[in-house]
Amino acid sequence: MQHARSLSKCAICGKTEEQVGTFPMVVGLGRVCLADGMKTVKCEACGDEVKLITSSRIQGKTLCLKDHMKELEKYRQHIVVTFDEDAEPVASILDKAYRDGPQGYTLLTIRRGRNSTHVWEAEYEKTEIFQTRCS
Ligand SMILES: [Zn+2]
Numbered sequence: 001m002q003h004a005r006s007l008s009k010c011a012i013c014g015k016t017e018e019q020v021g022t023f024p025m026v027v028g029l030g031r032v033c034l035a036d037g038m039k040t041v042k043c044e045a046c047g048d049e050v051k052l053i054t055s056s057r058i059q060g061k062t063l064c065l066k067d068h069m070k071e072l073e074k075y076r077q078h079i080v081v082t083f084d085e086d087a088e089p090v091a092s093i094l095d096k097a098y099r100d101g102p103q104g105y106t107l108l109t110i111r112r113g114r115n116s117t118h119v120w121e122a123e124y125e126k127t128e129i130f131q132t133r134c135s
């Protein structure tokens with residue numbers, strides 16, 4: 001028995017489920033009743049009509065499963081910038097890596113490139129993610 005969990009309310013119509021766990025979860029929206037879950041919504045990225053329960057909401061946008069996955073990929077995105085020690089001194093590489101990173105990204109780490117004695121890699125992560133994780 002699942003006494004600990006309480007009954008969910010539909011995020012669309014406000015109806016309360018009769019048994020715990022019967023309302024499916026829609027990412028970014030919450031639990032919805034089956035009637036609302038079967039309604040079709042339009043993906044704002046590709047325009048496909050999908051059932052609400054297979055959609056998700058990211059930053060206020062309704063997305064189909066495919067675009068949801070794409071969006072997650074983007075969200076996780078890291079950028080790696082490489083510098084060549086043969087072209088400039090290490091001090092200048094470090095300095096540049098810190099100050100001239102891609103806009104909206106935070107420097108995570110700077111390291112020697114794999115299998116290389118002169119290439120450096122600066123790895124950046126999207127600043128918003130970085131902040132979410134650190135707070
Ligand atoms: Zn409902």
Ligand SMILES: [Zn+2]
Pocket residue numbers: 043044045046047048063064065066067
């Ligand atoms: Zn889509």
